[in-house]
Amino acid sequence: MSQIMFCPKCGSLMKPRRINGRLYMICPKCGYKVEADPKKVSSSLKMKETIQHTPKDKTIVVDGEALPPTAQVLKGVTVCPKCGNDEVIVWMMQTRAADEPPTRFYRCTKCGYTWREYA
Numbered sequence: 001m002s003q004i005m006f007c008p009k010c011g012s013l014m015k016p017r018r019i020n021g022r023l024y025m026i027c028p029k030c031g032y033k034v035e036a037d038p039k040k041v042s043s044s045l046k047m048k049e050t051i052q053h054t055p056k057d058k059t060i061v062v063d064g065e066a067l068p069p070t071a072q073v074l075k076g077v078t079v080c081p082k083c084g085n086d087e088v089i090v091w092m093m094q095t096r097a098a099d100e101p102p103t104r105f106y107r108c109t110k111c112g113y114t115w116r117e118y119a
């Protein structure tokens, strides 16, 4: 039975090795060693996937409920293109290269429509 497991310390692909009749997963890079237990291996793989996906999802979500602490309600600066309301929540977010100006986001306080404006 072959298992794929990544080292929790350095992320290298670990290799299975049998020592004293027991199967271990050993990292060829840093020497990290763990006994190969099918349950443990699958749970550590799931953990790695969760860690990889969560930060990415958080940065992409713009239409979600979570707004940055810098968000503020402004009246009269712009008008909602959907309902014409002039009271909007405004916040800035760095979506492109760090040396470019951040993108300004707007959300209508009335209908919740969210749009962006490139500064």
Ligand SMILES: [Zn+2]
Binding pocket: 007, 008, 009, 010, 011, 012, 027, 028, 029, 030, 031, 032
């Ligand atoms: Zn390692």
Ligand SMILES: [Zn+2]
Binding pocket: 080, 081, 082, 083, 084, 085, 108, 109, 110, 111, 112, 113
């Ligand atoms: Zn609106």
